[in-house]
Amino acid sequence: MRNLQIKITIGPEHYIKNPEFTSLGKNIVSKSIEMIDELGFESFTFKKLGTVIGSNESSIYRYFESKHSLLVYLISWYWSWIEYKLVFSTMNVDDPKIRLSTCLSILTEDIHEDNSISFINEVLLHKIIIAESSKAYHTKDIDKENEKGYYKTYKRVVHRVGKIVLEINPEFEFPNMLVSTVIEGAHHQRYFSKHLPSLTDVEEGKNNIVRFYKDLVFKTIK
Amino acid sequence: MRNLQIKITIGPEHYIKNPEFTSLGKNIVSKSIEMIDELGFESFTFKKLGTVIGSNESSIYRYFESKHSLLVYLISWYWSWIEYKLVFSTMNVDDPKIRLSTCLSILTEDIHEDNSISFINEVLLHKIIIAESSKAYHTKDIDKENEKGYYKTYKRVVHRVGKIVLEINPEFEFPNMLVSTVIEGAHHQRYFSKHLPSLTDVEEGKNNIVRFYKDLVFKTIK
DNA sequence: TTTTTTTAATAGTATTACTTTCATTATATT
DNA sequence: AATATAATGAAAGTAATACTATTAAAAAAA
Numbered sequence: 001m002r003n004l005q006i007k008i009t010i011g012p013e014h015y016i017k018n019p020e021f022t023s024l025g026k027n028i029v030s031k032s033i034e035m036i037d038e039l040g041f042e043s044f045t046f047k048k049l050g051t052v053i054g055s056n057e058s059s060i061y062r063y064f065e066s067k068h069s070l071l072v073y074l075i076s077w078y079w080s081w082i083e084y085k086l087v088f089s090t091m092n093v094d095d096p097k098i099r100l101s102t103c104l105s106i107l108t109e110d111i112h113e114d115n116s117i118s119f120i121n122e123v124l125l126h127k128i129i130i131a132e133s134s135k136a137y138h139t140k141d142i143d144k145e146n147e148k149g150y151y152k153t154y155k156r157v158v159h160r161v162g163k164i165v166l167e168i169n170p171e172f173e174f175p176n177m178l179v180s181t182v183i184e185g186a187h188h189q190r191y192f193s194k195h196l197p198s199l200t201d202v203e204e205g206k207n208n209i210v211r212f213y214k215d216l217v218f219k220t221i222k
Numbered sequence: 223m224r225n226l227q228i229k230i231t232i233g234p235e236h237y238i239k240n241p242e243f244t245s246l247g248k249n250i251v252s253k254s255i256e257m258i259d260e261l262g263f264e265s266f267t268f269k270k271l272g273t274v275i276g277s278n279e280s281s282i283y284r285y286f287e288s289k290h291s292l293l294v295y296l297i298s299w300y301w302s303w304i305e306y307k308l309v310f311s312t313m314n315v316d317d318p319k320i321r322l323s324t325c326l327s328i329l330t331e332d333i334h335e336d337n338s339i340s341f342i343n344e345v346l347l348h349k350i351i352i353a354e355s356s357k358a359y360h361t362k363d364i365d366k367e368n369e370k371g372y373y374k375t376y377k378r379v380v381h382r383v384g385k386i387v388l389e390i391n392p393e394f395e396f397p398n399m400l401v402s403t404v405i406e407g408a409h410h411q412r413y414f415s416k417h418l419p420s421l422t423d424v425e426e427g428k429n430n431i432v433r434f435y436k437d438l439v440f441k442t443i444k
Numbered sequence: 445t446t447t448t449t450t451t452a453a454t455a456g457t458a459t460t461a462c463t464t465t466c467a468t469t470a471t472a473t474t
Numbered sequence: 475a476a477t478a479t480a481a482t483g484a485a486a487g488t489a490a491t492a493c494t495a496t497t498a499a500a501a502a503a504a
Contacts, residue, residue, distance in 0.1 A: 056453065212395075
C-alpha cells in the first residue's frame with residue numbers, strides 16, 4: 001500500500017477544466033480541502049479560496065462550475081481512491097471471507113496517515129467525506145446529477161463489495177443495502193463519536209466501529 | 223394509535239416564541255413543512271414562506287431565530303412524535319423481543335398516512351427528515367447546539383431502543399451504535415431507493431427495508 | 445515573434461439571511 | 475368604552491454569497 005505512485009482519474013463530468021493538469025488547478029483542489037475542513041462547506045467560498053491561493057475567484061470558476069461540483073469532485077476522488085485500495089488489497093486473496101473482511105476494514109477504519117498519493121491530503125479528505133458528503137447528494141438536483149454520472153464511483157464501490165457478500169452467501173437478499181448501510185453507518189458513527197458521543201459506544205483506542213460493523217456483517221449474511 | 227389527541231411538547235430552546243400558541247405560529251410551521259418538502263431546504267426562504275402565508279418575513283423571525291432553527295424544531299417534533307409512538311405501542315408488551323420488533327417497525331417503516339395529530343403533516347415531515355435532517359447536525363455549530371439540547375429528543379429515542387436491546391442481550395457491546403445505524407440506515411435506504419436505487423435492494427411492495435433491518439438487528443445481537 | 449491560451453482584476457447582478465424601525469392592528473386590562 | 479400592551483406588517487437596509495461578464499496582462503505554444 002505504501003508510497004505507491006498510483007493515478008486516480010476523475011471523469012470530465014466533474015470539471016470544466018481538469019485541475020490535475022495545472023499548478024493552479026492542483027492548488028485549488030488541495031487548498032479547498034484544507035479550507036472546507038477548517039471552515040465547513042457552508043462558510044467556504046471561492047472568493048476566500050482565491051485570496052488564500054493568491055488567485056482570483058473568476059479563475060477558480062474556470063475549473064469548477066460551482067462550489068457544489070467541487071465538492072462532488074472531491075467525493076468522487078475519495079471513492080476512486082477507496083476503490084483502488086479495495087482492489088489492491090484483495091487481488092491476491094482467494095478466500096472471499098478474508099476479502100470481505102479486508103474490504104470492511106478499509107470502508108470503516110479511520111484514516112490518520114496521509115500517504116500523499118498526490119496533491120490531495122487523504123486524512124482531511126476523509127474528514128470532509130464524514131462531515132460534508134451527505135450535502136452533495138441531498139439536493140433537489142440529485143436525479144439530474146445521477147444521470148450525469150456524478151455518483152458512479154460510489155456506486156461502483158458498493159457493488160464491488162456487494163458481490164463479495166454474494167460469493168460468501170449467494171442467497172443473501174440485500175447485499176447492496178448491507179454494504180451501503182455499513183459505509184454510511186461507519187461515517188455517521190465517526191461523526192457522532194466526536195459530536196454526539198452518547199449515540200455511539202466508541203471507546204478510545206478500541207477500534208469499536210470496525211469491530212462492530214465486521215461482526216454485524218458476518219452475522220447478518222450467515 | 224389512531225386519532226388519539228396527544229400533545230407533543232417542544233422545548234423553548236427551539237423557538238423565540240412558541241408557534242403552537244398562535245395561528246400565525248401554526249401556519250408558519252405547517253406551511254414550512256409543505257414548502258421545504260416541495261422546494262428543498264436550500265431554496266426555501268422565510269421571505270417566500272411569508273408571501274405564501276400572507277405574512278411578513280420579519281414576523282416569522284419573531285418565532286424562529288433562523289431557518290436552521292426552524293428545521294431543528296421540525297426534527298425535534300418528529301422525534302418526539304416517534305418517541306410517543308414507541309412508548310404507546312410497547313407499553314403493554316412484556317416480551318422484549320416483541321417490543322424491539324415493534325420499535326424497529328416504527329423506526330424503519332414508511333409513513334403514508336397523515337394521522338393529523340395536529341397542524342403537522344407527518345407524511346411530509348417524514349420526507350423532510352429523510353431528505354434534509356442530516357443538514358441540521360452537519361454544521362460547525364453542532365457542539366454548541368448539542369449543549370443547548372437541540373438533539374435530546376433524538377438521543378432519547380436511540381437510548382430507549384438501545385435499552386431494549388440490552389434487555390434481550392445484556393452482554394451486547396454496542397446497543398447505541400446498532401440503533402443509530404438502523405435509524406440512519408433506514409432513512410438512507412428510503413432516499414436511495416428513490417434516487418440511487420442501485421445502492422439498495424428495494425422492491426415495490428415487499429417491505430424490504432423493514433425486513434432487512436429487523437433481520438440484521440436480531441442476528442447481530444444474538 | 446506572433447498567436448493562443450490562461451489568469452487576474454474589476455465590476456456587476458440577483459438573491460439570501462437576516463436586522464431595524466416604525467406604524468398598525470389585535471388583545472387584554474381597567 | 476378607554477387605555478395599555480403585545481403582536482403583526484411594511485419597508486428599507488446590510489453584508490455576504492454565488493455567481494457572470496468584460497477586459498487587460500501574463501504565460502505558454504506555435
